[in-house]
Amino acid sequence: MSEEPNFSPNYRGMLMDNQTITIIKESAPHVRRKDNLVGMLLDVVIALLPVVVFSFIAWPLGATKNVLISVAVMELAELIFVLVTHPMPVDLQKHSLVERFKYGIASYRMSNFLAALVSALIFAMILPASTSWYALMIGAAAGITFGKLLFGGNGNNLFNPAAVGMVFAKVCFGGTMYYTAPFAGVTEVAVSPTYLAGGDYGILDLFIGNVPGTLGETCKIAILLGLAYLLIKRVADWKVVVAYIGTFAILTLAGGLTVTLPRGGNIPSYGEWVLSHLLAGGFLFGAVYMVTDPVTMPITTPSRVLYGMSAAIAAFFIRHFAALPEGVGYGILIANCLAPLFDYPKWSSEVWKKKDIILCIAIPVAALAIVIWTVFAGGFAL
């Protein structure tokens, strides 16, 4: 007979009979990673804070109005959506409105609140301080409804709600918007955001935000702080950011080379030229807060790189060859449309296949060719 094992006294503390416990059967795995959706959305809100704080300091009145109205409208829309999509089951009893409300509100989660908050903050930041209250209300309502709720709410949306709202507001009420530089007080600057032409403002002005623009896009320091936080917390996929900024920089450089070398144009230096285009307008804001939205992007790595590239190419073409001064929002919406195409189960794959590599080279090369040809033969000024 084997020896009685030598247990420490606390090994025979409690007897099993004194304990009644509930055991639940669940399927494997039984452990989960610590991070969750609420934490991820909170991280995005935290990353937006520097930009929001800067806008409050620079345009106290405009920022308050933009943020308050868009948050109120989007949160309300989200709440109504939750109530509408969780109706009380039909039974023979009569239920008062309060009961119905209580039943629906039980399905309202923290993630609903935070997702709408993120969309609202981004929407508020991509419109100028001069946006009228009705433009904000209609834009916010349209953005969250057509951009997200009609598709089925959180996680089901095809388009970035903030971008949809911005486009809606600009198309409907663009004439009433004008851009002011931070700390400019009440002096009203001209309607057209001519700062995109570059050269009017120095790199330093563009960097610290001493240019007219929308609330969030002027101060690049705040945006870069947000980017650092998103990348450290791994809320943003760095591959998309790199593909987006990289493609845009290459196209800008190619355009600059075509302007100076074959056509004898005048550009101060290539570095400054590329940098001023990257820093101008809402490009960096879009790269940090809008392209990185995981819901509207494809899921596999090669597709994400392609997605970033296509968003950058669309933004570049709209910015330089279209009648619109700014193409970041439209570019992101176009790339959103392409995301399901990149994700098509038959084509996409997580491992880099020959086809993915060819596409990732062919698409930017084709875009480059068009840029060079357009600038050289078409004579676009860039």
Add this chain to the structure above:
Amino acid sequence: MIAKTTHIENTRNLLEILPTVDIGEPEDIFIALENARCAKADLTIKEGDHVKMYQVIGMRHGPFFDQPIHSTVSGTFLGFEKHLHRSGKMVNFIHIKNDFKEEEDETVVHERTPEEIAKLTREDFMQIAKECASVGLGGSSFPTYIKFDTKGREIKTILINGVECEPYITADKRMMLEKPEEVIEGIKLLQQAFGTKDARLCIKSKYKDIIAIYDEFLRAMPDSGIKVCPVGNFYPQGWEIAMIKSATGIEVASGHLPSEYGIVDFNVSTVVGLLQNVKYNKPVIERFVSVTGDAIKCPSNFSIRVGTPMKYILEKCGGYVHPERKKVFILGGPMMGASIPSDDCICTKTVTSIIVLDHDESKEENCIRCGSCVLSCPVHLRPVQIMNAVKAMDKDTIKLLEPLKCIECGLCTYSCTSKIQVTDYVRRAKLLAKL
């Protein structure tokens, strides 16, 4: 968080340094009449019969093999009782009352001399493994003798799996630390059986202590051919195919057997069990089990007699912490182990660990397509797309996404930001793809 998961958080890693203690013998032993691989069984004893240790008391009939049932104690056969098996099913168990006399059955047990062992061929090993009902003790319960039948293929490399990549489990680690001579002796038997010198013992590279012990042992026998092969610390490194890739660089294509590439692999506990089978003709009646989890009062490594009821083990551990909370009772690792609906179950040969966790109450959110499951999947599937296809009952897309490649490692659920049971959807896709 959009990130690839390679490491599973382990809150109980102190268990690694606790030595294995013999838990002692319980008064009642239960031996499964049927198991996951064998649906039918015959018994050769009657109620009230006296049985001896190692005695063959019956025969399980599987789809393509028979497996003898051995008694693990000496005592009296009292009849049948229904208990939960590791597979989660209620199964008939043979109830044996222990008389603590430890009488061994001489007709089964006989010691082989080194000369006898040296003469054994692969067919003899196969026969011994079959008679002793040797199965994969890493948890697969795959009959070992089938591994000896390589269908004429030449085996070049023997891999010993000591990776144990699941968190919380430390049974194999303790086995390697506490029984190095037996592990090495067992490996030598395998070298003899397969006629190759190249044997590699795969150990996680972070286990410096084990690697040092084996280096020391193997220095004394320079031409043994056994090598210690430090492999990665990631999950699922213990998966056969990941281990073969790390240890030899060979990528085994899905749907092919490692023996087609000249490789055979054994779990380290199986090797030690096989040594007993060959040396004394004794079937495995004891195994190392880690009893751990957030809800266990005193986690410990135990050496447990096969057939011990779970209540006996849990009593020795001091019971549960926070009995008011809901619990999940797992046999096997927390990633791939089976959840059992009650703690009225029996420790069988293939239970590597008993883990009791507090039930995770977090709610499922909508998928936000963060892609963590796609990044984490070790076989490069796209679990989100499989989930969406299952929800839409789109069979063509399901087939296109090849869910049958899935090894059910559980990383997609583990890494899900929205706490969705993605692995469940993939399991359902596997069923649908087979239709």
